Amino acid sequence: MEANLGFLITTGVIALVVLVVLIKTAVVVPQQNAYVIENLGKFSRTLNPGFNILVPFLERVAYRHSLKEHALDIEEQICITSDNVQVGVDGVLYLQVVDPARASYGIGNYIFAISQLAQTTLRSEIGKIELDKTFEERGHINLRVVEELDKASDPWGVKVLRYEIKNINPPSDVLSAMEKQMRAEREKRATVLSSEGERDAKINEAEGEKQQVIKASEAAKQRQINEAEGEAAAILAVAAATAEGLKKVAEALDTEGGDKAMQLRVAENYLERFGNLAKEGNTLIVPANLSDITSMISAATTVLAHTSRGGSQTPGQNA
Numbered sequence: 001m002e003a004n005l006g007f008l009i010t011t012g013v014i015a016l017v018v019l020v021v022l023i024k025t026a027v028v029v030p031q032q033n034a035y036v037i038e039n040l041g042k043f044s045r046t047l048n049p050g051f052n053i054l055v056p057f058l059e060r061v062a063y064r065h066s067l068k069e070h071a072l073d074i075e076e077q078i079c080i081t082s083d084n085v086q087v088g089v090d091g092v093l094y095l096q097v098v099d100p101a102r103a104s105y106g107i108g109n110y111i112f113a114i115s116q117l118a119q120t121t122l123r124s125e126i127g128k129i130e131l132d133k134t135f136e137e138r139g140h141i142n143l144r145v146v147e148e149l150d151k152a153s154d155p156w157g158v159k160v161l162r163y164e165i166k167n168i169n170p171p172s173d174v175l176s177a178m179e180k181q182m183r184a185e186r187e188k189r190a191t192v193l194s195s196e197g198e199r200d201a202k203i204n205e206a207e208g209e210k211q212q213v214i215k216a217s218e219a220a221k222q223r224q225i226n227e228a229e230g231e232a233a234a235i236l237a238v239a240a241a242t243a244e245g246l247k248k249v250a251e252a253l254d255t256e257g258g259d260k261a262m263q264l265r266v267a268e269n270y271l272e273r274f275g276n277l278a279k280e281g282n283t284l285i286v287p288a289n290l291s292d293i294t295s296m297i298s299a300a301t302t303v304l305a306h307t308s309r310g311g312s313q314t315p316g317q318n319a
Contacts, residue, residue: 025054027061034100036063046100063104069096069161072111074118076167079126081134088169089126091145093118094161095153102157110156114149118163121148131170132178138165 028051029035035047039059047061054060076090095114097103107113125141126134134141142163149160170178 021056025056025059027052027054032067034065034067034097035061036065036100036104038062043101043105063100065097065100065103067097067100069094070111072115072118074115074122074163076169077119077123079123081126081131082128083130085131085174086171087126087131087134088167089122089165090167091118091122091163091165093149093163096159096161097157098159099157102155104157106156110153110158113156114153114158114160117149117152118145121145122165131174134168138168141165 027035027047029047029049031049033049035052037044037047037054037059039055043062044059072093072095074091074093076088078086079089080086093114103110122141122145125144129137129141142165145163146160149163153160
């Protein structure tokens with residue numbers, strides 16, 4: 001009975017020892033993590049994510065690192081610009097462990113070291129520029145801080161990804177002066193824009209009046225040209241009609257009985273004109289040979305006959 005009890009106790013102790021050994025030697029590394037293993041106090045290897053077995057009593061997990069990207073808050077600090085103005089600046093730093101072994105043995109506390117280096121680098125960069133440009137040069141300052149930190153943290157196995165300034169807080173009196181300056185600048189721009197608008201309006205108005213005068217003068221010029229062309233055309237038409245009428249009269253006189261028709265027409269016109277003259281005026285001068293209408297018709301016929309013969313002659317015959 002005592003022998004069985006001793007056997008059970010021994011078996012239990014052995015099973016407990018085996019369980020403890022398995023717990024100490026079997027290591028499961030989570031995803032995006034890395035474990036640094038030491039063999040008798042000396043760096044041995046780095047365990048990747050998954051199930052791993054250690055040498056019992058010789059190897060142990062010395063450091064555990066997360067390979068995820070970390071955001072590190074950089075506390076606000078007082079920086080002095082190149083124009084001797086104190087401003088409070090804080091930010092956030094993003095970093096990642098890329099070499100777990102160097103992050104374990106390269107430096108004691110890489111987070112503290114990088115945060116202190118970020119503050120000193122930021123003070124140096126702020127001291128190179130004036131207060132008015134600190135707000136404009138945020139991107140440049142961020143890049144400079146990242147470059148300096150990345151160079152310094154490379155031996156530590158840490159990669160600085162980016163740095164962002166969160167707030168830039170000038171003193172209250174400086175902030176009030178900046179607000180007044182910005183207000184004055186806005187009022188100046190408004191005045192300049194208003195004057196430029198008035199100037200452009202006057203220029204446009206003068207240009208419109210100029211175009212109006214030019215268009216009016218061109219219209220008057222064209223109207224005069226059209227009127228002159230119309231009068232010239234009318235004169236030409238009247239002259240052509242008169243010439244055609246005279247031609248027809250001359251042709252009619254050359255026909256048989258044309259002279260008698262002409263005498264009759266002259267007599268009718270004479271009587272009509274004389275009658276109208278008597279109607280229009282109270283005083284009437286009567287020609288001495290009024291009764292001798294035949295002699296008047298004969299004289300008119302002679303003139304027309306002479307004109308007809310003269311028009312039919314050639315220039316050589318007139319000589």
